[in-house]
Amino acid sequence: MQEHKPPKVSVVMSVYNGERYLREAIDSILCQTYTDFEFIIVDDGSQDDTPRILSGYKDKRIRVITNQSNIGLTKSLNKGIALAKAKYIARMDADDISLPTRLERQVVILDNYPEISVVSSWVIYIDKQGSQIVVRRVPPWERTRKIFHYENLIVHGAVMFRKPCFDLVGGYDESRFFGQDRYLWKKMIDKNFGFHIIQEPLYKFRLSTENISVKDKNKSRGSEKSIEVREKEYKFWIASLFLQENEPLKARSLLVPLLMKYPLSVKIMCYYLLSFPPNKLRFFLLWRVRLIFKRFITWIKP
Numbered sequence: 001m002q003e004h005k006p007p008k009v010s011v012v013m014s015v016y017n018g019e020r021y022l023r024e025a026i027d028s029i030l031c032q033t034y035t036d037f038e039f040i041i042v043d044d045g046s047q048d049d050t051p052r053i054l055s056g057y058k059d060k061r062i063r064v065i066t067n068q069s070n071i072g073l074t075k076s077l078n079k080g081i082a083l084a085k086a087k088y089i090a091r092m093d094a095d096d097i098s099l100p101t102r103l104e105r106q107v108v109i110l111d112n113y114p115e116i117s118v119v120s121s122w123v124i125y126i127d128k129q130g131s132q133i134v135v136r137r138v139p140p141w142e143r144t145r146k147i148f149h150y151e152n153l154i155v156h157g158a159v160m161f162r163k164p165c166f167d168l169v170g171g172y173d174e175s176r177f178f179g180q181d182r183y184l185w186k187k188m189i190d191k192n193f194g195f196h197i198i199q200e201p202l203y204k205f206r207l208s209t210e211n212i213s214v215k216d217k218n219k220s221r222g223s224e225k226s227i228e229v230r231e232k233e234y235k236f237w238i239a240s241l242f243l244q245e246n247e248p249l250k251a252r253s254l255l256v257p258l259l260m261k262y263p264l265s266v267k268i269m270c271y272y273l274l275s276f277p278p279n280k281l282r283f284f285l286l287w288r289v290r291l292i293f294k295r296f297i298t299w300i301k302p
Contacts, residue, residue: 007061009037009103009160010084014076015094019049021206024130028097030059034104037090038063042080045070074172074180081171084163093157097126097204106160109196117165117193118185121202123155125241128208134241134250136205141195148189150291156181158203165193209234232258239271243286248275 011029042065054064109119125133138153169187172180209230235254242251255272
C-alpha cells in the first residue's frame with residue numbers, strides 16, 4: 001500500500017465559543033492559493049454552535065480535535081502542534097482572516113532561506129464588522145528585534161515557523177495564560193533562530209474588547225475587567241496604532257474623549273501630546289515614551 005506523503009504545512013487553530021467568525025476564518029484558509037496543507041482545528045470545549053459549524057465542513061484537509069473541557073489556548077496549541085504532520089506550522093486565530101496568498105508567500109521564505117525559522121508579515125487590523133481600521137506596517141526584523149524586549153510587534157496568528165525549532169525550545173510555556181507567543185519568540189531568539197517579516201499585509205487581525213489577550217489577562221489575575229475598562233483599553237490601543245502608523249488626527253479623535261473622561265491619566269495625556277509633533281519626531285518620542293511606561297510606571301493604566 002502506498003503511503004501518503006505528509007503535507008508541507010500544518011495550519012493550527014484553537015477555537016472556544018467562536019461561532020460568530022469561525023466560518024470566515026476557516027474559509028480564508030481553505031481558499032489559499034497554496035494547497036499542500038492540513039488544517040488542525042482544536043475545539044477547546046465550546047458550548048455554542050462551534051461544534052455544529054465544524055461538523056459541516058467535509059474538506060479532507062481539516063482535522064478536528066475536541067477537548068472534553070476548556071483547557072485554554074496555550075495547552076490547546078501545544079496539543080494541536082504535537083499532532084501536526086508537517087514541517088511548517090502556520091498559526092491561525094478563529095476570529096481572524098488569512099489573505100489568499102499568505103501560506104504561499106510564507107512557504108517561499110522558509111523553503112529558500114534555511115536560516116529563517118519564523119516568518120510573519122504586516123497585518124490589517126479590522127473591527128467586529130470586518131472594516132479596516134489601520135494597516136500595521138511592522139518594520140523589518142533588524143529593527144523590530146531591537147525593541148522586542150519591550151514590545152512584541154509580531155501578531156501571533158500571522159506567523160509560520162519550523163516545527164523542529166518549536167520542538168527544540170519546548171513549545172509554548174503552559175504556565176502562561178496570555179502572551180504565550182512572546183515567550184516562545186524569546187526562547188527562539190535565545191537559540192539564535194532567524195526571523196523574517198514580509199513587508200506586505202497577509203493577515204487580518206480582528207480587534208475587539210473580547211480579544212484573547214484581554215480575556216487571558218483577566219484569567220491570570222483571577223478577576224473580570226468591567227466593560228468600561230475593556231472599552232477604554234480597546235480605544236487606547238487603536239489610538240496607539242494610529243500614532244505608530246503616522247495617523248495623528250485619527251489618534252487624537254479617540255484620545256480627546258478618553259482624556260475628557262479620564263483627565264488624571266498620565267498615559268492618555270502623553271499619547272495625546274504625541275499626536276502633535278512631526279512624523280519622524282513622533283516616532284522617535286513614541287517608542288521612548290512606551291519604553292518609559294513599560295520600564296518604570298507599568299502600574300499606570302491607559
